Structures are given as structure tokens and as C-alpha cells.
Amino acid sequence: MLFGAHCSGGIKGALDRAIEIGADSVQLFAQSPRMWRFPEHAEEDLARFRDRRAEAGIGAVLVHALYLCNLASPDAVVYAKSVATMQATVDAACAIEADGVVFHVGSHLGRGLEAGLERAVPALRGALERSSDTTWLLVENSAGAGGTIGRSIDELATIVDALDRHPRLGVCLDSCHLFVSGVDVGEPKAVRTVLAELDARIGLDRLRALHVNDAAAPLGSNRDRHANVLEGKLGERIGAFLAHKAVQRLPALMETPGPDGHGPDAAEMQKLRDLHARWTKKRR
Helix, strand or coil: CEEEEECCCHHHHHHHHHHHCCCCEEEECCCCCCCCCCCCCCHHHHHHHHHHHHHHCCCEEEEECCCCCCCCCCCHHHHHHHHHHHHHHHHHHHHCCCCEEEECCCECCCCCHHHHHHHHHHHHHHHHHHCCCCCEEEEECCCCCCCECCCCHHHHHHHHHHCCCCCCEEEEEEHHHHHHCCCCCCCHHHHHHHHHHHHHHCCHHHEEEEECCEECCCCCCCCCCEECCCCCCCHHHHHHHHHCHHHCCCEEEECCCCCCCCCCCHHHHHHHHHHHHHHHHHHC
16 A cells, blocks of 8 residues: 655645655645635746655655535635636646545535536536546545535445546545444445445446545544544544555555644554554454
């Protein structure tokens, strides 16, 4: 597996942080996560990223789209900003030769899944047109109550089908989001079941990344609260999510607060590797 983490610093600094903590893969934001404005990235910064990745041998790079984006929003202003930001994110990800753009569809805000997809599908078609053979779009399963889209494999499959199973559309599975949506990924049987459903409805070839986050909220609570690996409701059992043979070559990235609230450090990376080793040994 390509063990890694979401690292701060954006295109200028996230890669250096990943190297510092001993990661095999990295996820980053291409803009400030707190504002809509998308920066103009200098060509020298993009080139340095590509060169530095090659030198360090970082196996996978993911760019996470802005959390403010809601591609299903009925609000014209929010929708327009979301579409423009998504397109800019894909462009930046392609420029650094990232392996994927991870995104959440958003929320239909009570109008229903069909109404939400009427907004989201055209937006995603436009983003997919800007993707490349090496930079896919990866829809992530969501947590949260109400109108959040993508909380189940069935909803993810509906999105993939609505986009005519585009050849550059993949999936990222988040352990915390599955858990708080009622799937106990601390149980090997539940992991087998969810991956079998994904294979039947979408195809395991489209599963391109894992987010390995423990949950600070209870099973089925629909509350998206990440905890450091081994420190949440899943604890040691989160190893079941890592041990299935079908996910062994994927990037496995933590989106956790780390020991000081500034993200995972080298010790957290080692915890993840040790956890994986324990559970793959059990599988054998």
C-alpha cells in the first residue's frame, strides 16, 4: 500500500511535508480550504512539484477539492462558484500530474437525489472533460445527515451511471464516513460486503484510493468527526479496512488531526504501517 496523509502547504509545501514524515503518498489542497478564491499557480511552482515528486519517489498524489463546493446546490451563486472551483482544481491537478481529484458531490438540501443530480451531473461532465488519462476524478463517499449525496455504495453507483461510467471517474472510500453512515468497517465481514457491493455496482477497478480515518462519533451517527488512527471508536479494528486483499496496492491516506492538531507526523505514519502489518498477518 502507498501510505500517506493529507498535508498542509498546498502545491508549494505539501510535498515537502509528506517527504518529511516518510509518506509514500500525499493529498493536498490546491487553494486555501477556507475561501473560494483560486490562486494563479506559477509555472515554476508546478514544475518544482513534478520534479520533486519524481526525485522523492512519491507513489501517489491526490488533490482534494474545496469542501465549500456544492455541485448539487439550487443556489445559482453557490453553484456557479462550485463549478468554477471544481474546474480550476482539475486544471491544477493535471498541471502537477496528480493521480486524482477527490471530491464530494454536495447536498441537494432537501430537494431529493434526482433534483441534486440534475445540477451535479452537468457540472461533473464539464470537470471530466478537463481531466486526463493520468488525473481522474474520484467521488468520495460522504457522511452527514439530510441531503448529503453519496452516503452509500448505491448512491455512488447512481452517480457513476448518471455519468455514463466515464472512463476517468473513480471512487475514494473513507473509513470514518462509512462507519458513521452505519457500516462497521471494523468487522472484516462488513468490509467484504461493502467491497463486494462496490465491485458488483461500480467495479473494483474504479476504487483508486482510501481515506483511513478513525471515527470520533458513534456507528450510524451521521456525524463526520475524524479521530487519529487507533484513537477513535474503531480503534485497533480499523485494521480490517486495510487488510482486504483487493485494496493492497492503493494509496491509503490519513486525514486526521495528528498529535498537535497540525496533521499526521512520522509517528502517525508508523502507526498506520504497523496496523496494516498486524492485520495482513492475521489475514494470512
